[in-house]
Amino acid sequence: MSPKTAEAARKGLPNTLYGVSLRHDGEVIGMGRIIGDGGCFYTVVDIAVAPPWQGQGLGKRIMNALDAWLRTHAEPSAYVTLVADGEARHLYSKYGFVETAPASVNMEYIVMPPAG
Template structure:
């Protein structure tokens, strides 16, 4: 077994969002926009479902679902530390989030996400597609 494969094999997925410090560290390490400690504390408390990837006791990946737990869900914070990217760990995160949505969301629920760069190829495997009638929009406070 290669060293890279051994690294991936020792990573386990746990059903919980990361803590505030790990959340902020992972966002910074993966190029996601920084979040203040206060924002992270408030946001993480509103997680409908979250997962963390652990290598030993270190959080090396994460993903969350937020929303109103009825009509709308938003997939956010899909992140894997750079040295472990490209090894199927993002897929492990998405498999868990997708399974939770299929088991818990109403059939009429609207699930959305913003895809950065080539991540859109991964998300397409779960049925996400660009909308022909809607445009994703946002603003940062």
């Protein structure tokens, strides 16, 4: 996950449609969220597992919860997207996500403050 400012997190997190946090001894060790318009479009974001906890199936546990929520709450015509980093695409393909390139590609930019 890329770093976010505290202000961005303060504004963005309340707009989560559905979120999952995994905790160990009160500390968050994994998370995932769904954002979107609640009807036509949903995006799975912020899938993260703390490095010491990776490789133990926690990403799959997070995705199971997010996928179950989508299949219960999203309309059958809903378009669900995510950006898969590296080898994570193998996990996401188990939930029906497919690569769409070259028909469509992920495009992005990060808003940066003006120089100076």
